[in-house]
Amino acid sequence: MYMNPNRILKTMAGTVLAITLTAGAQTTPAPAPAPAAAPAPLSTFVLTGPLQWLPPATFDAGPLGKLSVNGIVTGFSVFQNNSVPGDDNAQATLSNGQIFIQKADGKYQYFIQAGVYTMPTLSVPFVNAQNTVNSFYGPVPVAFLKLPVGKTTQFLIGSLPTLMGAESTFTYQNFNIERGIVWNQENAINRGIQVNQTLGKYLAASVSWNDGYYSNRYSWLSGSVTLTKGPHVLVYDGMGNLGQTAYQTAATPIANNSYMHAVIYTYTKGPWIISPYFQYSKLPTNAKVGVLKGTSATGGAINASYTFKSGFSLPARVEYLTSSGSADDGSVNLLGFGAGSAGTTFTATPTYQKGGMYVRSDLAWVHATNYTPGDTFGKAGTDANQFRAVLEFGFIFGKNITEK
Numbered sequence: 176m177y178m179n180p181n182r183i184l185k186t187m188a189g190t191v192l193a194i195t196l197t198a199g200a201q202t203t204p205a206p207a208p209a210p211a212a213a214p215a216p217l218s219t220f221v222l223t224g225p226l227q228w229l230p231p232a233t234f235d236a237g238p239l240g241k242l243s244v245n246g247i248v249t250g251f252s253v254f255q256n257n258s259v260p261g262d263d264n265a266q267a268t269l270s271n272g273q274i275f276i277q278k279a280d281g282k283y284q285y286f287i288q289a290g291v292y293t294m295p296t297l298s299v300p301f302v303n304a305q306n307t308v309n310s311f312y313g314p315v316p317v318a319f320l321k322l323p324v325g326k327t328t329q330f331l332i333g334s335l336p337t338l339m340g341a342e343s344t345f346t347y348q349n350f351n352i353e354r355g356i357v358w359n360q361e362n363a364i365n366r367g368i369q370v371n372q373t374l375g376k377y378l379a380a381s382v383s384w385n386d387g388y389y390s391n392r393y394s395w396l397s398g399s400v401t402l403t404k405g406p407h408v409l410v411y412d413g414m415g416n417l418g419q420t421a422y423q424t425a426a427t428p429i430a431n432n433s434y435m436h437a438v439i440y441t442y443t444k445g446p447w448i449i450s451p452y453f454q455y456s457k458l459p460t461n462a463k464v465g466v467l468k469g470t471s472a473t474g475g476a477i478n479a480s481y482t483f484k485s486g487f488s489l490p491a492r493v494e495y496l497t498s499s500g501s502a503d504d505g506s507v508n509l510l511g512f513g514a515g516s517a518g519t520t521f522t523a524t525p526t527y528q529k530g531g532m533y534v535r536s537d538l539a540w541v542h543a544t545n546y547t548p549g550d551t552f553g554k555a556g557t558d559a560n561q562f563r564a565v566l567e568f569g570f571i572f573g574k575n576i577t578e579k
Contacts, residue, residue, distance in 0.1 A: 221336065221343050224350035224448065225480045225488035229531050229573030231277070245275040247347060249569030251293060253301055257552035257561045262300035268293065269304055270346060270567065288317040292345055294363070295353045297520050298511060298541045298552075298561065310425040312364045312389065316344075327373040335369055337362045338381055338399040339412045341439045341452045341478065350448075350478045350490035351524045352537045352567045356510065357474050357494050360456050361435065362388040362414070364426075365395065377404050387416055388431040394418030406444040412437040421464045429465060429507060433458040446482040448490075451475065458507055467505040470514065472498045491523045502547045513547025531572060537565035 222228050231243035251270030258264050273290030291304040291314065308314055312334070319333025336343065344363040346352050367385025374380060379401045387395035397414035415434030423429060439452035453475040460469040474496030482488040497517035500506025506514035519542045526535035541552075541561045549556040 222348055223341075223343065223450075224348075224478070224490050225482050225526055226347060226528060226533060229571050231275075232572075232574045240278045240281060243277045243279055244573075246273065246572035247275075247569060248272050248572075249347065249567055251295065251346070251352070252566045253295070253563060254565075255561060255563040257558040259300055259552060259556060260554055266301060266303075270295070271569065272304075273345075282323070284321040284323065286317065286319055286321065287315065289315045292316065294344060295346065295565065296359050297353050297355055297522070297539055297563070298518065298543075299359065312426065316364055329371040331369040331371065332367075334364060334366050335383065335385070337365055337414075338369075338383055338397045339414050339435060340437055340454070341410075341450060341476070346567060347569065347571075350480055351492055351522045351539075352535060352565050353522065353539060353563070355476060355492060355494045355522070356496050356518050356520055356541070357452075357454055357476050359511075360430065360454065360472050360474075360496070360509065362431075364389055365397070366391070367393060367395070378402055387414070387420070388428060389424075389426040390420050390422055390431050392418070392420045392422060392431075394420065406442055408439075408441040408443075410437075410439040410441075412439070419461055419464050430456070430458060430509070432461060432464050432466065448478070448480040450478040452478075456509075458509065466507060468500060468507075470498060470500050470506040470509055472496060472509045486527050486529050488526045488528075489523065490526065491521075493519075493521050495519050497545075508547075508550065510543075511550065512543040513545075513550040516546045516550070517544045518542065519544070531570055533571070534566070534568045536567070537563065539563045539565070 229245065231245045233241060233243050236242045249271040252267035254265050270293045273288060273292060276287045278284050291308050293302065293304050293307050295301060317334055317336060319331045319335055322330040324330065340358055340361045342349050342354055342358040365385035365387055367383055369381055369383035371381045381399045383397040384393065385395045385397060386393050394417050395414060396417055399410060399412045402409045413436050416432050420431045433456050435456040437452060437454040439450065441450040455473050457471045458466055458469060460466055474494065476492055476494030478492045480488055480490035496510060498509045498515055501515040502513050508514050510516050510518055512518060520540065522537055522539040524535050524537050527533065543551045543559045546559065552558040552561045
């Protein structure tokens, strides 16, 4: 999901700027009935990091089946230095207002995520919820039909979260409020068909034919393989365009003609979550779609989180990303800092959650190197650094686990 800062500003200028039982005598008292198990969180919902999702509220919806429902409402404020023209140093907005509906049993199952959202990303000018929804994935960003085939195979058809990368699209799904510069190279939502297959006790795989960066041109093949054993999870993700796509929008950048590989390792034990990952992408030369010289981006990051007692946790992320080429050889500006540039970021996100309420704050720093003057931060685009302090306050809605 590549969002060049200059493209975002140009895209938004014309509009306003920029959420898963006795019978007979007894000589001793019979044991009390076991309490009913609380419903599990939505099974198709991806959540990483220390935030905990509430179990869904469940009810019989007649011909629609037994439904599981969650919701979320969050507010967001950001304070930053060296803002670019059109982006304010301080602003606040509703950042998420979403409902999640899932039918998780039977031959025909489905998942719907609807509402408003933002996708705040390091180094990218902030885009409010209205403009994000209008310019990217609409008011129903994720919606798909799920067809289970036996116990180990599933077919998914519709608007799907990407298989690529260690971070997910929406703020509440991740270690940090803002996505990083490595995530910003990936696609986020694609439309198509996906097959999920469990392969024995430890291995699972997914393959998808889709439209890549939301292009509505179905020429992308994506895949993911996950090995899980105890506290260790190892993932390989790969995706690529088997054709060519000249079509471009805010959601469909020129990177829709690229391919990408990622390797992600996650260790979870006790209060610790540690997840380093590596990512490589390549945009091949193709004059027909405007790529005069092939360009690549190589980088990685480490996400880590420690959970304290009483609902406090401290996630952090450090990342580095570099691109090939230079400003003079026709290479594409993949990072947003100019062709051949590189970036380093650090983010710490102190977090507190109690039940369905949480509050957390990003303290983030971005440093650009080998940049092209005019493509970084500040009014003239010549500042190499940007600091941000972000606050997110939210409520997750679902079933109160103390209910009987």
